[in-house]
Amino acid sequence: MTTTKEKWDKLEKEITRGKDVSIINLVDYLVEKAHETHVSDIHIDPRLDDIRVRFRIDGVLQEAFSFPKTIHNEIISRIKVLSKLRTDEHQATQDGRFRHTFPDGKTFVDLRVSIVPTYHGENAVLRLLSDKAEQYTLEMLGFSENDRKKILEAMKKSSGMILATGPTGSGKTTTLYTLIKMLNSPEVSIITIEDPIEYAVSDIEQIQVNAKTGLSFANGLRSILRQDPNIIMVGEIRDSETAGIAVNTALTGHLLLSTLHTNDAATTLPRLLDMGIEEYLVASTVSIAIGQRLVRKICTHCKEKIEITKSMKETLYQLGKKYNDETLYKGKGCDKCNKSGYSGRICINEVLVANDVIREAILRKASAAEIKNLATKQGMTTMLEDGLGKALSGQTTLEEVLRVINE
DSSP, X not given: OOOHHHHHHHHHHHHHTTOOOOHHHHHHHHHHHHHHTTEEXXXXXXXXXXXXXXXXXXXXXXXXXXXXXXXXXHHHHHHHHHTTOOTTOOSSOEEEEEEXXXXXXXXXXXXXXXXXEETTEEEEEEEEEOOGGGGOOHHHHTOOHHHHHHHHHHHHSSXXXXXXXXXXXXXXXXXXHHHHHHHOXXXXXXXXXXXXXXXXXXXXXXXXXXXXXXXXXXXXXXHHGGGOOSEEEESOOOSHHHHHHHHHHHHTTOEEEEEEOOSSHHHHHHHHHHTTOOHHHHHHHEEEEEEEEEEEEEOTTSEEEEOOOHHHHHHHHHTTOOOOSOOEEEEOOOGGGTTSSEEEEEXXXXXXXXXXXXXXXXXXXXXXXXHHHHHHHTTOOOXXXXXXXXXXXXXXXXXXXXXXXXX
């Protein structure tokens, strides 16, 4: 069986010699190499004289390859064929997906494809869809024991909303799938509506949003209610209509899980008010709001202690964390982590419980800052505090926490 390295060595010789390259093998190689090195996205960017290929590893884009511009159209055409997209359309955006099966015939990876016309030609981004959600636990994701207890309490309720919040790529969907897996049992009916379906989970009904047929989050959610579910997951609350239906669904005896794009947990509640939801409905339905980000973990193969500088101590002090002779670590950089010093990612998070104090604040339309202040007084650990704790415990670095928090 030809290995990924052998396949690349042959392709590299063909490209160097200017010979006709097998585009099929080249695209296969990119997917297999990306899967092998735990890449989340492949960016194929056309430039004036060449094609730049970048891999997103642990949330950070890294240059991987440069190919001759002469094979650009063939690469894009191959991706379109695999994704069942129009090969004769070059001036419109197209979205699709395909499954790549590895040479062993058993391993496969699903990819979501986005193609957009740019000044130098069509740009392609391929998202590798992982099925790892089946293996995760809240502890593995990085939730502290205290936060896990809060989430489990909310999951015991037969109604209400559990919302995961944060920017794109902050791990919200993985958190929700982990909760869905924990809730999944023969006694309950679970239905999801997503765009796209990122993980296939056995024994639950998953619906894909389809704009062409008019199946939106809002329309799908209305239909789901006629399917007699106990638990519903809505991939994302994007608009007022979806928000309104979601809130009413949670109010009428369903446990609803969803995501929302906000900076932190506290902003979630005013955001729902901005979407036109009445204060009493928000106060009545939201059980918890989970704010999260993903930080890179220090590579365990090259992890080493570092000397605490005066500026590091000052930074910790400014962030409200006293330095008490704890040890900080960093990754030196090795072959296992591609010289980056990091390998894998973990959540830094905050879990806001909508208790009586928070509900009263919602009813009087308190600001996000006031809600956050009240929540911390009630025992909420903020994302920053959680991140600093993980840096001081040697899971990540201080620089990484500050990079992600300040993005």
